[in-house]
Amino acid sequence: MRNGPKRSDSIQVASSHLITTCATLAAIILFVVLGVRVVPSSFGSAVPPSGSLIAAFLLNIAIILFGWRRAKELAQAMAALAHAEQEAHRNAYVDCVTGLANRRALAKALAEKLRTSPVNGAITLIDLDHFKKVNDLHGHSAGDDLLNHVGKLLDDIAPKDSVVARLGGDEFALLMPVADAKDAEERVGAILQSLSAPIDVGAFHAHLSASAGLAMLVEGQSAEDMLRRADIAMYSAKRAGRNTLRWFDSDQEAEIKERAILEDEIRQGIDGDEFLPFFQPLINLETGETSGFEVLARWRSPRRGLVEPVDFIAICEASGMIAALSMNVMRKALIEAKDWPAHLKIAVNISPVQFRDPQLAERILKLLTETGFPARRLELEITEGSLIEHPEQAITVVQSLKNNGISIALDDFGTGYASLTQLQALPFDRIKIDKSFVATIGESEQSAAIVRTIASLGKLLCVPITAEGVESETIRQQLADAGCQDAQGWLFGRAVSAQFVRDHFDLPAEGSEGPLDPLDTIDHERRDGDRRAAARARLAAGRKW
CATH class of the missing domain: 3.30.70.270 (Reverse transcriptase/Diguanylate cyclase domain)
Structure with missing residues (x-):
């Protein structure tokens, strides 16, 4: 027996078994001695045996019966203990699903x-x-x-x-x-x-x-x-x-070590408030006006500079940091956009990992209360994966958010394998076509057919359709012809800082994050170039992006 509680239990049962066995043997010996005296006296002697001798004889019979029963119970206990030991060993070293080693x-x-x-x-x-x-x-x-x-x-x-x-x-x-x-x-x-x-x-x-x-x-x-x-x-x-x-x-090992360093820096960045919201405009294809902004996280790292989401979101999801990061960036975005014009919606992505938290709806509603941001102006973008991993819990969370006036958009539509099922399970307020279809709409008849089908589906369901990843005027026109209501992409502008949005939309500055960092100015001027000049001209003509 191994050391620990089970060894102690084994010793106690074994000791009890030994004591009972010794007592029973003693009772049997005494029974034989008394029997030698009682039985002959009963049949061959004129003098009957004394009452005390008969009582002792009967008492010994009772003790023997009790000992036999107790010994049986102890034997069963020992067998159960041995079985428990075997089960414990199996649980410790054998996989319960396949029966293989663990x-x-x-x-x-x-x-x-x-x-x-x-x-x-x-x-x-x-x-x-x-x-x-x-x-x-x-x-x-x-x-x-x-x-x-x-x-x-x-x-x-x-x-x-x-x-x-x-x-x-x-x-x-x-x-x-x-x-x-x-x-x-x-x-x-x-x-x-x-x-x-x-x-x-x-x-x-x-x-x-x-x-x-x-x-x-x-x-x-x-x-x-x-x-x-x-x-x-x-x-x-x-x-x-x-x-x-x-x-x-060894190169792989170095890569893993670098990833571990990056993970530590991300964790420190969350604690150090280094993540901030950037805003990408959503454009109405019919009027050309801005209907809202999608919030995208950026990391202003002291060592790495301005870091895009592709370099840290997956790590945050894998390490369990995504909830803290998402809520932190959302809080900043809501504070910033609280006093923007009432027609501008703010769209925020919610990771499938966050839907594992049954208190997600309460956390978001609490955030709205603390920031004073109107629920009707908030739109949460979720993917099909959010509804598949824990469907009942996810639908409960989403329904609770909708009941409080928050809009729900189905993001990356067309890339999953249960899209129509999800549309039936929950009435969405918007459907976003994945950029993989939008980018190839002019080159692939299949992509064009998918976009037209989704746009028609949205029309039948009375749900607006937004296209992601619009990078050319030709694609914009094709999307408008297909029936898409809104679009976003580099044609209209990349994600920009809150300061840039305030400057070029003449928006209130309450909740400002402070002056625009020179890094932001240089980065965006370099990447957007002529697009930004055109955007300024459209803004001056009527606040169109």
């Missing part, structure tokens, strides 16, 4: 392997690509069935004396003996090829692919270091486009 068991086996000499082996981490879609479309039960299928396949393919483990989610690991690096690569390549074959699991048909990271075992390294190397290589495979294999190398 992370703890793999780490133990890996540590033992690294202590042998010579160390001939490799560790690979295998992550299923887009596995989340299986859970979203078919349910978690189907997802578990698929994980079981993959685990069995890996166990069948793995060479003798290998350890196959599921580390969690859709991530598997394989510790295998190999002759050299070429042997390891061929074996993992065969695994990826097997996983790519069509799979029938239950009532659905699946096409899988996987990304794998591979590292040769190195004597003197710890199990944790080897797992980290394979993990770094696996994420390199994902960044390379998935469905591929990557070896670990």
Whole structure:
């Protein structure tokens, strides 16, 4: 028995068992002694046995019966304790879904392997690509069935004396003996090829692919270091486009370290109030007037300068910082735009990660109360992914926001796989066509057809359609002809600071963030050039962007 509470319980049960057994044996011996005296006296003696002797005899019978029952109960307790020990060991070292080894068991086996000499082996981490879609479309039960299928396949393919483990989610690991690096690569390549074959699991048909990271075992390294190397290589495979294999190398490790440094700087930047809202105009295609602004976060880093969202949003979502960042930037935007003209709406993106918080609606409503920003002028942009991961909770949050007068826009429409379902589940106030379709509307008849179809759908549903990523006058005209009401993109201007918006729209300055930073002026003058001059001319003619 291991040290700890279970060992103490075992000792107590064993001690109780020993005491009961000794007492029962003593009672049996006494029963025999009394029986020798009582039984002959009952049948062959003229003098009947004394009452005390008979009472003692009967008492011994009772003690023996009690001891037998107690011994039976103790035996059952010992069996239950042994079963609990087995279950505890299983829970500690076996994955409950697939029956494979878990992370703890793999780490133990890996540590033992690294202590042998010579160390001939490799560790690979295998992550299923887009596995989340299986859970979203078919349910978690189907997802578990698929994980079981993959685990069995890996166990069948793995060479003798290998350890196959599921580390969690859709991530598997394989510790295998190999002759050299070429042997390891061929074996993992065969695994990826097997996983790519069509799979029938239950009532659905699946096409899988996987990304794998591979590292040769190195004597003197710890199990944790080897797992980290394979993990770094696996994420390199994902960044390379998935469905591929990557070896670990030192450059990847340097990249991971740089990412960790960036993550720390982002966290410090949130605490240091370095993130601020920029505003990109939304233009009415019929009148050419500005109908509102989309809020986009920018990071004014002391070391990196003005950083675009593409360089920090994904890291914030992965590290759990997105909620703090989003609410901080939203607060600043609402304070800034509170006294702008009443017809200007402010659109703010909400990450799917934020919808995991059941208190999201309350937090946003509290923010409106604190800033004094009118709910009817706030529009929240959400993607289909926000409604798929936790559909019931997300719909409850969205409905609560709508009931308080906040508009909801469905962002990046057309890129998901459940768009029409989401439109039916929740009445949106706006649909935004993804820029991937807008950018190719003049080159691809398929993109043009998609844009026209979405515009027609919006007309039927009485929902305005906004096109993202408009970069030319030709595209603007095609969108207007298709029936889109609003648009945004570089044709009308990039996202600009609050100071720039105030200067060129002659807006009130309450809640100002202060003078425009020279970095903003230089950056925007350089990037917008002639577009900005045209914007100023349109503004002077009638406040059109």
